[in-house]
Amino acid sequence: MERLLVEQAISGDRHAFDSLVRNRVDAVYRTSLAILGDAADAADAVQETFVSAWCHRASLRDPDLFDAWLGRINLNACRGQLRRRVRTRVREIRLLDPEDGREPASTDRALDERTADADVFDRAFARLSADDRAVLVLHHLQERPVAEIATTLGAPEGTVKSRLHRARAALESALAKESR
């Protein structure tokens, strides 16, 4: 059934493509959000992904590889968002208490620590390239098989492990810098 939908979409059937979009928009959005860390950027990436997929549907040679193919397009869309962000970068800062210039007090120390931990992670993650972010998301979050990660990254299977290792090392390095 799914393969039939893909085949119909490739042949130009918008209704079939719309069905595919409905089935995947959530997953594509979450992947984009994990990579980009910004809801608006992720929403833009989702739009770009599906429009690009529709425009380039003729390039999908094997309907069975639709998800990996869509993943590649999504990764490219995320790359594009990150590139655009270079020119329009806004650095978020923590708000200070307007009364005395100190940070707002917290009554929940554990929550504060978790928030700080998340903040460090997000800032460290933002230091990584789109490809490094993607390989970490595909493996550690989505647990995709090697072959699918390779297809999504457009890289040989043999280099997935090294890319993953490189991305992990980059993340550790970034975490160390952000924790100082």
Added chain:
Amino acid sequence: MNGELPPIDPKIRAHLARRSAGGLPRGLLGDVAQALDSVAMERPRPRRIGGRVTWRSPQLAAAASIAVIAVVAAALVAIPRLATTPASSLAGYPADRALTTTELASLMAGPELAPNTTLVAAVTIESRQDVCPMNSRPTVGVVEGMGSQVCVMGATLAAELPGATTSGVFAFRYMARGYLGLLGQISPATSRLAFHVTDDWPLAGKTFLVEGWLGETPAICALLVPSPFSGDPLDPSGDEPCAYSWLSENGSPVPAPATWTPASGSPEAAAHAASSTPTADPLTLIGKARYVEAGGARQIDSIPQEPTRGVYVVRSVVGPCPGASPVDSRGCGIWRVLARVGDVKIPGPNESATIAAPTATPTTAPPETPVALPSALLDPAPVGFIGPGNRPLTAAEFQAAWAADRENLAGRIAIVKGPVPAGFVCSSADATTTTPACNVAKLDGFIAQEGYWGVRVGSDGRLTMLGELSLTRDGGFVFLPEDVIADTGLAPNDLLIVSGELNVRTTETCVATDPNCSPPTDLHDTSAVLDAGPGAYGAVTGEDYGNPVTGLFLIRRGTDSVEILACFEFSYL
């Protein structure tokens, strides 16, 4: 599952799950649908150089608006289509025969055709009264036997398809992948498909093909005549206020109707003499020509004013009689040219299909296209040099380019089709001329080996061989990034030409404000990414950061990355 990969790190997983948590933004699905609607009429991007997604959804409009498209003078050629291999003409098409269903199917499945390309095909159309799912427009039918659905558009022509299915020869305009516009069902000539100009043409609203020369004779008209409306491509107008168009057997000039007089004793002579207004009957032969209306078709198909040979789709329509009073409601027959049949070439066994745009085809082979030279303002390296149509230069073209501007050519990498002028020197000390020249005959004699070669042009004209280009599996010489990854026949150090987009890879550790940082560069398309290493973007553009650059790149393949040696024809996005 992933035994060879490191184990899942629960802490990373938890953070990534946190980052991706939350519901879909309200309205996102609708926004996606709206963005898709906005591109439904756009043609899918062909897999070729220079192709870019031209759409931008509303949310992306701001980003698109700052994208500067600057076609650099180093865009040595402005050829819209990349033909990887020579194509051969269809024997007898379209004058003698129509495309078969199989041929049409292969063309529809092949590379994108130019919009409005006119095709003539013998097919069966299943009538429909619904909408084409591709664009939600009314469709009059679906072409059978196409493999994937091909809708036929043209609601006003539903009468051409009276039954549940209609078989015959039809003229179509290619509108986009998946749908054709119906020009009409073709009435064939007796002995072949197309009529000669001097044949008796069908009347009463018939649509048919005529092989001949379409030309025009200027008419006196007001200086300020607005451009006539070309009409619907499926129903072009005939308006042509400042010229009389004609179709002729031989392309010889045809006089304007007011000055035409039939030969003495000819059948037309008596009627002509009796007429108070000596205008020509539109249905009458003028020697070996007939007047036609062709204003709309000329605009849509970019048919030049000069006599242009081709096969034309013509319809007999009823219009006002020349010199008749407005009360004469019976009208007169008029021949209206609807389209010029496109120059179709079909692939050989291992070739890809190519179709020329529906423009005029010279009847004599043109001289080899002059090669444009890159701007002298550009740094010679790494801007490379390639021939018209993104194909390797022939020896003659290389010689002409060198003779035209040796200063600008020196230092660049050129892609040359063998035989290769290895060791050859362009000399300015030619005994007969002061123009720098190359001895092509001698050049041909140096290396007889066929192939595509990368050479660096020295300031003295001496060529240094970089190596032979690897070819794609189908014999072309332009790879896509995914081909480079997937082609196991390629080896490190292979020379390749890759069509793709060069981008700076953004990392927070190498920011735009850091002058000492050469950011990593990717060469990619929508499907795959090649690591071009640090500084490659800057080497091509002269800037460390900027908008993506699309073009043809000469690369040397490494083990896990590629080296950009030259960029041919590029533009910023």
